[in-house]
Amino acid sequence: MSPSVRKSEPVLVRPLRPVSMSSDIKLSPFDRGLAKMSVPALLMFEHPIQDVANTIKRALSQALVDYYPIAGRMVAGTDDGELYIRCSGDGVTFVSASANRALKDFISLDLSRAGRALLDELVICQDGGFGPTDPLLLVQVTEFSCNGFTLGVTWNHALADGAGMAQFLQAVGELACGFSAPSIVPVRCDDSLLQNFPISSAPLQITIPSSLINRIKVEFSKRFTGEPCTKFEVASAVLWQCRTRAIICNPEMPALFSYAVNIRKHAGAKQGYYGNCLTGQLVMATSGIVAGADIVDLVKMIKQSKEKIADQFKKIEDSNQQAVGPQMEQLAQLQYSILIVSSWGNLGFDEVDFGSGGPGRVTPYGEYRPPFPLCAMCLPLKAKDGVNMLGAVVKEEHAGAFLGEIERFTK
Structure with missing residues (x-):
């Protein structure tokens, strides 16, 4: 049986309830220059959870209440031309998928042409980077015949670095496990952040x-x-x-x-x-x-x-x-x-x-x-x-x- 991945149509997942939106968030010096860069990550889970796609989808919606900038869009300021995150609540892209093979057939990361083509199906690729109307986060949950699953996330690098995205996904996991709120209170606009730092100047x-x-x-x-x-x-x-x-x-x-x-x-x-x-x-x-x-x-x-x-x-x-x-x-x-x-x-x-x-x-x-x-x-x-x-x-x-x-x- 040749391996294949079947995907649902993408949907937008919005914050579970309306949140009080602050003003647009201006990108920090650490964010600037990253707005066109997409970062893909693939997390492979060998042990199943019940109703994996819907469980993560609900938890994602809950997490976006606290992490509401992630559900926004990138915009340019009318006065200064700088980039901002507009906390619009428009949502993030979510796709549920299923694979007809066991996760062990994917987890070894075979990087042959056929292997790469298969792995590409587990992450939503953002060809050409992010545009002004694109969601800042793309999520795909794929369930395998062994009931293991993968979580593929692709995000606009100006939104978060790796540690920041890991923090957000930890919050989604906590909410999926029944927490009433994330254990870490998220901060996206930090006025105390040091603004000055020198630049160090075939897969x-x-x-x-x-x-x-x-x-x-x-x-x-x-x-x-x-x-x-x-x-x-x-x-x-x-x-x-x-x-x-x-x-x-x-x-x-x-x-x-x-x-x-x-x-x-x-x-x-x-x-x-x-x-x-x-x-x-x-x-x-x-x-x-x-x-x-x-x-x-x-x-x-x-x-x-x-x-x-x-x-x-x-x-x-x-x-x-x-x-x-x-x-x-x-x-x-x-x-x-x-x-x-x-x-x-x-x-x-x-x-x-x-x-x-x-x-x-x-x-x-x-x-x-x-x-x-x-x-x-x-x-x-x-x-x-x-x-x-x-x-x-x-x-x-x-x-x-x-x-x-x-x-x-x-x-």
Whole structure:
């Protein structure tokens, strides 16, 4: 039996009851530049809940009472031309679907042409980004023959970052489980948020084995007198070096590495803030240095860049500089010389629970193709040992060389 997914017609889910709408919400410096970017996420739940589509649909409607900006639309201000979220209550798109196969046939994330086509059916793709009349959130619930289910969400990046969307989905899960209200009071417009911050100036699935990660962590600790390093730092260094070795054509050309940082605690965001509050931290080196360095030295470079974040905020506060959050257009100008990595393992998506436990798999899988190499560290598959990474990190002509470098590294 060939796998197939049957979808209902899209409907708009509005807040369960009318809410007192505030004035339009002006996008913060962290939101600007993201309004045309869609972010897809796929959460896979192996254990069933009763009447999954209707349960989540009702809980979604309830959650939109507290998170009412999500049910709004993006508009341009008449006086200043800036973008705002209009809290119109127009609703979010919801699709229920069913698949004629078991979830285990999907959860391994087969990235062959046929596999990608199948996975594409589990998320509502927003081709070309978001327009002014589009809902800010698209949701699809797909139930499988084994009664497991997936939750596919695609949202306008100006609405929320990954941590913010995870917070919202946790609230939907709580309401589906019978909570009377979300446990975290949501905040979308935060006047206390630090407004000034400096800009740091072919899909593949890769697994960095735990044995390699642990070996590098031991070497790092020996080299730097017991200093620890993280899985993220190690896996990022391996990815950075393997990619650089695969694409290098001139050792003097830059090989830049950037990673997304949740900066809520540094920016003074209130608890429950779910708008964008992230930036990109940049590590700079030449291709020759990255390709030939001891891997432990690359880990140290990444680790040192993380340690500078708090100091950067202190300098901003002391000098009252005017600066903004990361702009996708500026990152795109760096094009193929930069690799951007984010981690989805610490955003809170793994804590989304509709009553049968958290997801067995979380991934930003989707058809969105950014204009720069981008990779995400996902929650690892239970059947795999190590850090699982998914992204479009090299051009087609470099894919073989890149995977070869990864293989040599992990032997």
